[in-house]
Amino acid sequence: MTRPGPMALTLEAREVPLGGLRAMKVRRSLPQRGLPTIGAWCFLDRFGPQEAVMRVEPHPHIGLQTVTWPLVGEVRHRDGLGSDVVLRRGALNLMTSGHGIAHSEYSLGEDPAPLDALQLWVALPEEARHSAPGFETHASLPTVGLRALRGDDAVATVIMGVLAGVESPATTYTPIVGAEIAIPAGSTVRVPLNPEWEHGVVAVSGDIEVADGTVADTTGTLGAPPPDGILYLGTDRTEITLSSAAGATVALLGGEPFPDALVMWWNFVGRTHDEIVAAWHDWNGRTGRFAEVPGHDTRIPAPPMPEVRLTPRMRTA
Numbered sequence: 001m002t003r004p005g006p007m008a009l010t011l012e013a014r015e016v017p018l019g020g021l022r023a024m025k026v027r028r029s030l031p032q033r034g035l036p037t038i039g040a041w042c043f044l045d046r047f048g049p050q051e052a053v054m055r056v057e058p059h060p061h062i063g064l065q066t067v068t069w070p071l072v073g074e075v076r077h078r079d080g081l082g083s084d085v086v087l088r089r090g091a092l093n094l095m096t097s098g099h100g101i102a103h104s105e106y107s108l109g110e111d112p113a114p115l116d117a118l119q120l121w122v123a124l125p126e127e128a129r130h131s132a133p134g135f136e137t138h139a140s141l142p143t144v145g146l147r148a149l150r151g152d153d154a155v156a157t158v159i160m161g162v163l164a165g166v167e168s169p170a171t172t173y174t175p176i177v178g179a180e181i182a183i184p185a186g187s188t189v190r191v192p193l194n195p196e197w198e199h200g201v202v203a204v205s206g207d208i209e210v211a212d213g214t215v216a217d218t219t220g221t222l223g224a225p226p227p228d229g230i231l232y233l234g235t236d237r238t239e240i241t242l243s244s245a246a247g248a249t250v251a252l253l254g255g256e257p258f259p260d261a262l263v264m265w266w267n268f269v270g271r272t273h274d275e276i277v278a279a280w281h282d283w284n285g286r287t288g289r290f291a292e293v294p295g296h297d298t299r300i301p302a303p304p305m306p307e308v309r310l311t312p313r314m315r316t317a
Contacts, residue, residue, distance in 0.1 A: 002257075003196065003198070003234075003235040003236065003257060004198060004257070004315075004317065005234050005236050006212075006233065006234045006235065006236045006237050007232065007233065007317075008222040008231060008232075008234075009035070009231070009232040009234075009317055010225070010226060010229065010230075010231060011029055011030075011032050011035065011200075011225075011226075011230040011231070011232055012029070012226050012229045013028060013046070013229045013230075014027070014028055015027055015028075016028045025047075026045040026046060026047045026119075027045065027046045027228040028043075028044065028045050029044050029046075029202065029228060029229050029230050030042065030044040030120075030230065031043060031264065031313055032230075032317075034314075034315065034316035034317045035232060035315060035316075035317040036264070036313035036315060037123060037257075037262070038198055038199070038200045038230075038232065038253050038255070039174065039176050039177075039197060039198060039199075039253065039254050039255020039256055039258060040122045040123045040124075040125070040173075040174040040176055040255050040256075040258050041120060041121070041123075041176070041253045041255065042064070042121050042123040042258075042262060042264065042269060043064075043119075043120060043121035043264075044118065044119070044121075044202065044230075044253070045118070045120075046116070046118055046119075046228050047115060047116070047117055047119065048071065048073075048114075048115045048116025048117060049071075049072060049114065049115070049116040050114075050115060050116070051112040051113060051114055051115070052107065052112055052113070052115050053107055053110070053111065053112050054075065054105060054106055054107035055106055056104055056106070056300075057104055057296060057298050057299055057300050058080075058102045058103065058104045058292070058293040058296050058298075058299040059102060059103070059104075059267055059299065059300040060097075060100060060101070060102045060267055060279065060283045060290045060302075061095075061097035061101055061102075061103075061267045061269075062097050062099060062129075062267075062269065062270065062275075062279050063097060063129045063268065063269035063270050063275075064097050064121045064122060064123055064129075064269045065096045065097065065122040065173075066093070066094070066097070066119070066120070066121055067092070067093075067118075067119070067120040067121070067122060067160060068087060068092070068093040068094075068105075068117060068118075068120075069117060069118040069119075069120070069159060069180070069251075070087055070089050070090075070091070070116070071089065071116040071117055071118070071204070072089065072114050072115060072116040072117075073107065073113055073114050073115040074086055074087065074088050074108045074113075075093075075105050075106070075107060075108075075115070075117065076106045076107075077093050077095075077103060077104070077105055078103060078104050078293050078294065078296070079095060079101055079104075079133075079135055079293055080101055080102045080103070080133070080290060080291030080292060080293050081101070081135050082294060083095075083103075083135040083137075084294075084295075085137050086108065087137070090139075090140065090141075090157075091137060091138060091139045091140070091141075092137065092138045092141060092159055092160075092168075092170060093135075094136050094137070094160075094170050094171065095133070095134070095135045096124070096133055096134040096135070096171065097124075097133055098124070098128070098129065098130065098131040098132050098133040098134070099129070099131065099132070099133070099289070100133065100279065100282065100289045100290045101133035101135075101290065101291070102291065102292070102293050102299070104296060118202075120178070120253075121269065122160070122172075122174075122176065123262055123269050124173055124269070125173055125174055125258075125259075125260070126260065127173075129269075134171070136170065136171060138168075138170055141157050141158060141159060141168055141170075142158050142166050142167070142168060142169075143155050143156060143157050143158070143166070144156050144163060144164045144165070144166040146164070146181065146190060146191055147189065147190050148184075148187050148188065148189045149188045149189065149190060149241065150186070150187060150243075151184055151185070151186040151187030151188065151189075152184040152186075152187050153184075153187075153189065154181055154183045154184065154187065154189040154242070155181070156179045156180065156181045156252070157179060157180045157181075157182075158177075158178075158179050159178040160172060160177065160178035160179075161175070161176035161177040161178060161255065162175075163177050163179045163192075163252070164191075164192050174255060174258070175194075175197065175255055175256040176254070176255035177194075177197070177199075177252060177254045177255060178251070178252070178253055179251065179252045180204070180249060180250075180251055180252075181242065181251070182247075182248075182249050183206070183208070183242055183243075183244040183247060183248045183250070184244075184247055185244065185245065185246050185247035186244075186245065187243070187244060188242070188243040189241065189242055190213050190239055190240075190241055191213070191240050191241070191242060191252065192238065192239050193233075193237050193239055193240060193254065194254070195236050195237060195238050196235065196256065197235060197254045197255050197256055197257075198232075198233070198234055198254060198255070198257055199233045199234075199237070199252065199253065199254035200232045200252075200254065201225050201230065201231045201233065201240075201242070201251075201252060202225060202229070202250060202252075203224070203227055203228060203229060203230075203248075204249040204250055204251055205248060205249045206244055206246055206247050206248025206249060207244055207245050207246055207248055208224050208225065208243070208244055208248040208250055209221065209223075209224050209242070209243040210222045210223060210224060210225070210231055210233075210240055210241070210243075211240065211243070212237065212240060212241075213237075213239030213240045214237075214238060214239065222240070232317065234317075235257070261312035261313065261314060262312060262313055263275070263276055263310050263311065263312050263313070264313060265306075265310055266280075266303060271312070273309045273310040273311070276305075276310055277305060280302045283301075283302050284301055284302050
């Protein structure tokens with residue numbers, strides 16, 4: 001895939017009602033029209049901050065990894081492999097669907113509770129997407145200090161992949177980075193980037209200004225990501241600076257531009273319409289492709305397939 005080059009594209013998040021038993025709304029910032037992926041990252045939802053009872057019954061996935069990064073609250077994950085884990089702030093749940101897996105997500109207790117998290121998907125490359133499913137959880141992740149040009153240094157938690165020479169223990173299948181960066185009030189910090197990768201900065205909390213780190217004055221200002229949205233930076237940058245007056249938390253997403261065009265529908269990531277139809281039949285028909293999730297007697301049925309043929313999401317950015 002051709003590298004898009006450097007740019008500064010503001011991508012707004014949109015509100016999506018999840019409905020049904022979930023009774024929750026999320027803010028979705030990826031995929032976007034014209035930009036289906038940033039590296040292998042193909043999906044980003046933020047559910048929260050809100051008080052809610054989360055009851056996401058068993059549902060399937062193919063062709064992706066789910067990356068759950070909690071900000072507030074506790075979420076219980078169960079899946080068809082027998083995993084049963086309560087996820088808390090600072091820990092990572094990573095589920096690799098391979099050819100097919102089902103899982104559920106519940107908040108703890110019966111009453112509404114504070115919840116806030118980032119839910120992301122990573123598209124699996126051809127050599128990994130037909131593999132057996134897997135699940136891993138990491139209670140602690142490595143951090144790296146980012147040098148300040150002004151104020152105090154920032155701390156980045158490396159959730160997936162590699163940043164500034166520090167590597168997450170989470171399993172990856174493509175060159176990628178996913179990191180949470182905490183920027184102290186009144187600070188400007190340098191963030192090194194791989195110029196062959198594309199990157200985006202996600203606003204999580206606080207005020208943030210992004211600039212080209214190779215430009216010494218305000219002519220290098222690139223802007224700010226909108227609330228829960230993304231400032232897409234393209235490729236061919238060796239570093240950026242992040243500045244905050246009152247303190248901020250951002251997520252950095254990036255990676256080698258993904259080579260394949262994706263067909264994404266419901267919870268499935270494939271390459272063709274026929275693959276999605278096959279997964280739809282296997283889930284609703286209980287063919288055995290998706291193992292049952294222990295502890296549940298209900299599941300979310302796949303919605304009716306659209307009457308049109310599904311086509312790949314094409315990149316124009």
